[in-house]
Amino acid sequence: MAEPVERRILGRMSPSDEEIVINFGPQHPSTHGVIDFVTQTNGEIIRRSIPDIGYLHRGLEKIGEMVGYPGYMPFTDRIDYLAAMLANEGYAMAVERLLKLEVPPRAKYLRAIAGELCRISNHWVAVGTMASDIGASTPLTHALREREAINDLLEELCGARLTFNYARIGGVSFDAPEGWGEKILRYLDHLDSYVQEWDRLISLNQIYVKRLAKVAVISREKAIAYGLCGPNLRGSGIAWDTRRDLAYGAYPEFQFDVPVGQGKMGAVGDCWDRYAVRVLEMLESSKIIRQALAKLPEGEIMAKVARKPKPEAGEAMGRVESARGEMCYYVVSDGSENAYRVRVRTGSFMAMGIIEEMSQGLMIADLIALIASLDVVAPEIDR
Amino acid sequence: MKITTALDSTSLTTRYPKTALATTLFFMLALPFLLYVVLLLMLPFNQPETLDAVAKRFGWDLGHSPFRDTWYGVILLVEATIVSLYTAVFAGVTTWVERRIAGRMQSRIGPNRPGVFGFMSWVADAVKMLFKEDLIPAEADHLLFRAAPYFSMVGLTLPFVVLPFGESVIVADLNVGVFYVTATSAFVVVGILVSGWASNSKWALFGAVRGAAQVVSYEIPAGIAIMVPVLMAGTLSMQGIIRAQGGWPWQWFACQNPAAFVAFFIAVTASLAEGNRTPFDLPEAESELVAGYHAEYSGFRIALFLMVEWANMWIMGALAVTLFLGGWQIPGVSVETINQTRGPDVLPSLTWFCWEFVSLVVFAVKTWALVILFIWLRWTLPRVRVDQMMSLCWKYLVPGAFACFIFTLFWVMVPASVHLVSGVVISLGAALLLVKFALRTRKNIAQVKGARVDLSNW
Numbered sequence: 083m084a085e086p087v088e089r090r091i092l093g094r095m096s097p098s099d100e101e102i103v104i105n106f107g108p109q110h111p112s113t114h115g116v117i118d119f120v121t122q123t124n125g126e127i128i129r130r131s132i133p134d135i136g137y138l139h140r141g142l143e144k145i146g147e148m149v150g151y152p153g154y155m156p157f158t159d160r161i162d163y164l165a166a167m168l169a170n171e172g173y174a175m176a177v178e179r180l181l182k183l184e185v186p187p188r189a190k191y192l193r194a195i196a197g198e199l200c201r202i203s204n205h206w207v208a209v210g211t212m213a214s215d216i217g218a219s220t221p222l223t224h225a226l227r228e229r230e231a232i233n234d235l236l237e238e239l240c241g242a243r244l245t246f247n248y249a250r251i252g253g254v255s256f257d258a259p260e261g262w263g264e265k266i267l268r269y270l271d272h273l274d275s276y277v278q279e280w281d282r283l284i285s286l287n288q289i290y291v292k293r294l295a296k297v298a299v300i301s302r303e304k305a306i307a308y309g310l311c312g313p314n315l316r317g318s319g320i321a322w323d324t325r326r327d328l329a330y331g332a333y334p335e336f337q338f339d340v341p342v343g344q345g346k347m348g349a350v351g352d353c354w355d356r357y358a359v360r361v362l363e364m365l366e367s368s369k370i371i372r373q374a375l376a377k378l379p380e381g382e383i384m385a386k387v388a389r390k391p392k393p394e395a396g397e398a399m400g401r402v403e404s405a406r407g408e409m410c411y412y413v414v415s416d417g418s419e420n421a422y423r424v425r426v427r428t429g430s431f432m433a434m435g436i437i438e439e440m441s442q443g444l445m446i447a448d449l450i451a452l453i454a455s456l457d458v459v460a461p462e463i464d465r
Numbered sequence: 466m467k468i469t470t471a472l473d474s475t476s477l478t479t480r481y482p483k484t485a486l487a488t489t490l491f492f493m494l495a496l497p498f499l500l501y502v503v504l505l506l507m508l509p510f511n512q513p514e515t516l517d518a519v520a521k522r523f524g525w526d527l528g529h530s531p532f533r534d535t536w537y538g539v540i541l542l543v544e545a546t547i548v549s550l551y552t553a554v555f556a557g558v559t560t561w562v563e564r565r566i567a568g569r570m571q572s573r574i575g576p577n578r579p580g581v582f583g584f585m586s587w588v589a590d591a592v593k594m595l596f597k598e599d600l601i602p603a604e605a606d607h608l609l610f611r612a613a614p615y616f617s618m619v620g621l622t623l624p625f626v627v628l629p630f631g632e633s634v635i636v637a638d639l640n641v642g643v644f645y646v647t648a649t650s651a652f653v654v655v656g657i658l659v660s661g662w663a664s665n666s667k668w669a670l671f672g673a674v675r676g677a678a679q680v681v682s683y684e685i686p687a688g689i690a691i692m693v694p695v696l697m698a699g700t701l702s703m704q705g706i707i708r709a710q711g712g713w714p715w716q717w718f719a720c721q722n723p724a725a726f727v728a729f730f731i732a733v734t735a736s737l738a739e740g741n742r743t744p745f746d747l748p749e750a751e752s753e754l755v756a757g758y759h760a761e762y763s764g765f766r767i768a769l770f771l772m773v774e775w776a777n778m779w780i781m782g783a784l785a786v787t788l789f790l791g792g793w794q795i796p797g798v799s800v801e802t803i804n805q806t807r808g809p810d811v812l813p814s815l816t817w818f819c820w821e822f823v824s825l826v827v828f829a830v831k832t833w834a835l836v837i838l839f840i841w842l843r844w845t846l847p848r849v850r851v852d853q854m855m856s857l858c859w860k861y862l863v864p865g866a867f868a869c870f871i872f873t874l875f876w877v878m879v880p881a882s883v884h885l886v887s888g889v890v891i892s893l894g895a896a897l898l899l900v901k902f903a904l905r906t907r908k909n910i911a912q913v914k915g916a917r918v919d920l921s922n923w
Contacts, residue, residue: 104667112752125674126851215752217743217848223571275914282909283845289744290847446671447753447850 091132095122101129108137112215112450116460119437121449128449131441133434139464146413146424151177151391152251154424158411159245161426162462164207165405167193167200167236170249173424175330176400176411177251180393186382189253190332195266195374196239196248197402198367202273203232204405205360205367208457212357213284215454216293221284228276231269238262251391253384263375270368277365285361294357295348298440298452305351308436312407312429313363314456317343317356324403336373338366353455360457390419406430406457430462481581489580492588497558500551501630501825505818507544509633513537518811548625548636556776557587563775563840570844590768597764602665605761609663613656614762614769620652621773621780628783629703631793631825632803642703643695646784647688650739653773654680657748657758660770664761672757676748679854680739686862687735693728693866693873694718694788707792708800712827714895715888719789722884724872726891729789731866733835736781738854741774743843750848782835783828790831793824 095103106112106119113119116137122129142161146154158173159166171193178185185193210225233243240248240256248255284290300310305318315322323340325333341362343355393415400411407429414423433456441449481489510519516537520527527533561576561584568575576583601610626649627642629635639645654677661673695701697718698709710717719729738745749757759770786792794800798820806816849857 102667110755126671213847217746217750217752218846220567220571220844223573227572271914275912279909279913284847287847289849292853293847293850445850445852447750447848450753 091120091134094132095120095130097122097129098124100124106131106449107134112453113460117458117463119441119449119453121441121446123446126445126447128441128444128446130438131444131449132438135431135434135460135463137464138460140461142465143424143426146421148420150419151393151421152389154421155249155251156245156247159247160461161428161465162404162406162409162430162459163244164459165200165204166244166246167197167248168402168404169409170246171197171331172400172402172404172409172411173413174249174251174400175402176398176413177391177393179398179400180396180413180415181251181387181391183252183385183387185253185331185385187332187379188257188381189383189385191374191378192254192258192383193249194332194336195258195371195378196236196246196254198371198374199232199236199266200246201367201405202364203229203236205364206232208360208405209280209284209357212451212454212457213290215450216290218284218287218290221280224280224283228273231272235262235266235269238265250384250387252387253382257383258378263378266371266375270371273368274365277361280361285358291347291354293447294354294451294455295352297348297353297448298444298455299349300351300436300440302351304436304439308439309432310407310429310436311432312403312405313359314356314407314429314433316340317359317455318351319343319345319355324401324408328401330402332374333370335377336370338369338373341366353451356455356457392417392419404429406459406462407432426465428462428465430456430458430460431465433458434463486581489582489584492580493584496554500547500554501822501829503547504551504630504634505821505825507547508630508636509813509821511540511544511636515811516540522811544636549622552621552625552776552779553772555779556772557591559775559778559836559840560590560771561587562837563843566837566840567844570841594765594768599765600763602761604665606663606665609659610761611766613660613663614766614773615656616659617653617656617773618769620650620654620656621776623649623652624780624784627703628780629707629787629792629828631821631828632800633821634825635704638702638704640705641701643691643701643706643788646703646780647684647691650777650780651680651684653739653777656770656773660762661758664758666761668755668760669758672748672750672754672760675750675754675851676741676758678851679741679745679747682855682858683735683738683745683862686731686858686866687739689863689866689870690728690732690735691784691788693722693725693869696870696873696877697722697725703787703792707787707794710791710794712791712794712796712798714791714892715885716794717789717791717888717892720891720895721888722873722876723887723891724869724876725789726895728866728869728873729785731862731869732788733781733785735858735862736784737839737842738858740777740781740839742778742839744846744849745854746843746848747851747854752848778836778839779832781839782832785835786828786831790835792831793828795820795823795827798823 092103097103101122101124103120103122106121108116108118118134118137119131120134121131140160142157145157155170155173158169162169206225206229210222213221236246237243238259239262240246300318302318302320305315305320310318319342321340321342324330326338326340341359343350343359345352345355346358347354395415395417397412397414400413402409409429410427412425412427413421416422437452440452444452510516517528527536530536564586565575565582576586579585579589601607624646626636627639627645657676657680658673661669661676694706698706700706700709714720718725720726741748749759754760759767762770803817803820806814806820808814808817
């Protein structure tokens with residue numbers, strides 16, 4: 083029988099007389115969700131910290147083999163509940179490739195609009211919880227207040243506020259309601275000016291900057307070696323964005339920049355860079371939504387799909403730029419109603435690997451900053 | 466899109482039952498008023514000689530009573546109870562004020578259920594805490610675990626002996642008052658250390674060690690900064706320092722002397738750190754140490770810790786007001802004027818009592834202003850890191866405070882006219898900065914376009 087994970091992790095700890103081993107989690111205010119960081123520290127200085135994951139493992143990949151293709155869509159919401167739109171879209175894309183379906187252009191645009199709104203809402207939570215982990219509690223509630231407006235917009239679109247279940251294989255479930263576009267534009271006007279207030283409140287706060295600058299610097303090479311993706315990768319100065327470099331859906335038709343970490347406050351790839359990339363990405367998402375609303379084509383929102391699709395035997399991959407980095411759905415079909423295998427690669431899981439190396443020599447407060455700056459959510463790690 | 470949480474605009478009497486309204490109003494207005502009146506009637510007469518004279522005035526020859534010492538002890542005990550009550554009520558009311566302000570700042574509602582505007586929530590909290598299970602972790606050191614909150618309580622209550630409330634309203638105007646406050650308030654750290662050790666929890670130990678390092682380090686810049694007004698007044702007595710200042714802002718020590726202006730900020734920063742308030746709330750950093758030194762505490766023991774934390778804000782504020790901001794001095798009314806209204810009788814005239822009450826109010830308003838500043842800081846700033854906390858203390862505050870001290874040594878030699886000029890210049894400058902800050906804030910608020918969440922939820 084395999085050795086329990088806890089014992090394997092504890093076996094790698096070698097505390098001297100002056101060191102202690104302490105569990106950050108599974109119940110801890112700063113472990114986003116349910117993760118345990120087994121940490122060997124000498125006073126405030128951390129010797130090593132190893133993430134012990136799996137507390138939230140629900141077998142979501144296995145469920146993908148047990149239910150039909152359309153039936154798996156609500157489960158993808160639960161993989162990343164903070165950016166459920168994007169998780170929906172990835173799975174839909176994988177199955178559409180398997181079925182060799184062409185999605186109607188209006189559906190592609192609606193997916194892009196909903197997805198970018200969801201990205202903004204996710205980034206609000208990310209930057210807000212990061213501020214709260216650094217000790218400032220007010221930015222979190224302000225961020226959640228901003229997110230609430232997006233929840234309202236998405237609720238108007240699909241009726242749900244968290245687990246949207248909006249994308250369908252071959253399109254989307256609902257068309258945009260009357261007057262929805264104007265409401266989005268009004269929110270985006272607010273967002274673009276509000277980000278400046280946000281920067282004054284927290285991003286450029288001297289205590290905040292000093293807490294994050296030059297802390298846990300992830301170099302370009304290390305970021306690539308550990309397979310980081312999304313804002314964590316871009317924070318290290320690598321301009322890789324699936325939306326631009328492997329353009330899918332409606333994205334080839336939009337003009338937008340890919341913000342990367344520039345080491346403005348210290349070194350390229352420090353915690354502040356990863357944070358700043360997220361703030362800037364919200365503004366880029368706002369640009370994308372404006373363009374999409376301006377060009378939104380008329381027409382169908384669903385392609386013709388069988389109620390129980392049976393794709394030919396084969397395999398397909400759906401890669402989307404989720405809020406936490408590249409999210410890949412790898413779906414294998416054996417020609418039956420259920421998938422033979424569903425595999426999900428997520429950004430949070432990739433970010434877990436680098437924590438052990440980066441945590442060495444950090445202080446306890448810096449470890450919290452590092453975890454917060456990687457923006458992990460436990461369900462996405464464990465699935 | 467627009468989230469509205471505004472209450473309807475009906476009047477208070479229709480929104481709340483009359484009993485709730487009456488109880489809240491009583492607690493909100495009458496309780497502090499009564500406490501202040503009791504303090505005013507008791508504290509000016511608590512010296513043995515005055516007590517004897519007052520008793521004689523009412524036909525009671527206490528001075529020659531065989532139980533004179535016993536009576537005196539009883540009266541002191543009553544006074545101690547009233548002052549402790551004052552700290553408890555202040556701590557309770559401050560929790561409510563803090564939660565309301567935090568709610569406003571965070572665009573949420575805050576406590577609004579018990580009583581009008583949720584004012585009774587602090588009473589509800591205290592009652593709830595009292596009825597909680599008395600829980601001591603099995604592996605904890607039982608005796609020390611129980612003792613720790615009382616160490617903190619001692620550190621809280623002892624400084625109140627020399628903290629002035631008004632012109633003559635002070636328990637004891639010790640001639641080493643300032644020194645006594647810095648010495649006794651350090652008892653709080655004993656409570657923090659003992660609680661962290663006795664809890665037998667790694668989080669609590671982390672918090673306790675952080676707390677000890679922090680409080681002990683910041684005693685030093687605080688101590689040196691406090692020496693600046695002591696030098697200017699030439700006395701360690703709290704009342705003596707206030708009497709050396711005046712009522713108008715340009716007569717305050719903070720404005721009279723550029724070094725004292727700097728020392729004021731150093732002292733406030735250091736007292737924030739000693740009181741474990743954000744940005745120096747490292748000993749109980751929630752996102753790092755779960756709850757720090759009081760992680761294992763619950764029920765009334767944590768209520769005691771929290772009470773110490775909030776009531777400490779009064780000490781922090783009152784000390785800064787006393788030393789730098791003119792204390793209870795009423796603008797335009799000198800101490801002599803007040804003393805002249807006293808009259809020849811042992812019992813002072815009503816006019817005197819009125820002036821005394823005004824001085825009480827002046828002191829309370831200034832202290833509350835600082836307390837609200839501390840609350841504002843707490844809900845705005847992130848937390849500093851341990852090494853930054855230490856380097857701020859030893860690399861900036863200690864040398865800065867020392868430079869202020871040296872500067873003041875020479876400053877006390879310059880003629881009084883220079884003091885007046887610099888007082889006017891610095892107080893005008895500070896007022897201009899405040900105006901600029903307000904204008905800038907208005908501009909910033911106007912800059913955000915579109916729907917903001919409605920904040921009329923108060």
